């Protein structure tokens with residue numbers, strides 16, 4: 001399911017929501033984060049940011065006031081009800097911007113943020129469509145000098161936290177206007193709220209409010225007992241404040257995790273994924289490939305990502321033949337193999353070049369001109385035993401090709417060739433068995449041979465090719481042994 005992450009920017013009228021949306025837009029542009037801005041405030045005629053979707057395309061407060069004779073607040077609620085009823089309009093806008101981070105600027109009227117209210121319903125619909133939001137609730141620090149107002153805005157902050165049932169970050173906006181000298185407490189007190197009942201004590205100093213001492217204390221205790229509200233100060237000009245908030249929001253809505261994951265995949269795995277698709281088919285199961293590589297990496301005691309790079313991030317094209325190339329090689333082999341005779345291993349490539357150029361080119365792409373690429377890899381392992389094994393394997397295979405080229409046209413010679421080939425394969429197997437674990441691991445770290453075989457066998461469009469090949473080889477070795485025993489008896 002496609003997911004969208006974003007911030008739902010809420011708070012009382014004038015608390016700085018639109019300014020904050022604009023501040024985040026600027027930062028995201030600088031950070032090169034793909035985002036879209038959505039204005040859900042039907043009274044926001046001018047926004048300090050570019051809007052990608054705007055509720056005013058659907059309805060405006062003036063429309064509602066004119067047509068239904070409603071006052072500004074009633075009209076706003078009507079607009080939000082219209083939006084709720086037409087949530088698919090908004091979802092369509094979001095779906096058209098796949099994977100973009102959402103910045104949603106909301107209206108300020110507190111009554112919209114009740115439980116089961118207009119915003120609550122809209123949020124649930126968005127959640128069902130795969131939108132993961134974090135509410136950012138702005139509170140104007142201009143309320144700090146008046147304890148009664150401040151207690152009331154803290155209450156409304158708490159109320160939206162409880163009603164909306166979603167992660168919420170509380171911001172004390174316009175922190176640059178906070179003037180400690182004029183206030184009974186410092187900024188830390190207003191943001192961390194260690195004991196809000198102290199503000200209630202200040203209220204008691206006002207004879208008018210002292211009459212409501214019990215009520216005020218009860219409200220203070222509700223806030224205190226909930227222990228949910230604290231604020232992050234924000235001065236919109238401060239990039240440091242914005243950066244801190246961006247990190248907090250990303251953590252709260254889960255974007256931090258996915259963002260890391262996407263970046264990891266894009267940066268660390270992108271090239272390898274392309275190569276896997278090219279070599280094993282576009283529908284190759286990338287997760288299964290990662291599991292195989294992780295498994296092999298664990299056996300080698302190296303990080304998965306390192307092994308992934310070695311196995312798949314070859315800067316060159318790697319050994320891939322198009323279907324047409326493979327077909328051409330098969331046809332060429334079918335036509336010319338009978339005339340093919342090598343006197344020694346050194347003749348193999350030159351003779352192929354003359355008689356079967358397509359096959360020659362394919363082979364050179366795999367091993368390099370004159371086996372140079374093969375030899376480079378072998379020398380790069382940095383392990384004498386492993387290098388010795390691989391060189392011996394190459395020579396044994398080439399010698400076998402020489403023998404086969406000479407025997408293939410003579411049935412009697414072919415009978416003798418079978419036990420010879422069988423012995424060669426058995427020797428290769430025992431040389432492999434004799435190789436120490438350390439050498440095998442060093443070899444695998446450089447060549448990814450074992451890993452590549454597993455990837456091909458388990459993930460290529462036609463599965464089990466390597467397993468089938470091993471079975472055939474085992475059968476061939478057994479047959480060779482049988483034939484060899486018979487020849488000896490004769």
Ligand SMILES: Nc1nc2c(ncn2[C@@H]2O[C@H](COP(=O)(O)OP(=O)(O)OP(=O)(O)O)[C@@H](O)[C@H]2O)c(=O)[nH]1
Nearest residue numbers: 012013014015016017018019108174175234235236
């Ligand atoms: N000094 C200062 N002023 C700010 C800050 N943030 C916003 N303002 C100002 O506060 C006023 C209100 O800001 P808006 O962004 O329009 O607030 P709003 O919450 O979107 O308002 P409504 O859409 O009417 O609900 C504007 O004049 C802003 O310039 C800030 O961090 N510091």
Ligand SMILES: [Mg+2]
Nearest residue numbers: 017018041044
């Ligand atoms: Mg606004």
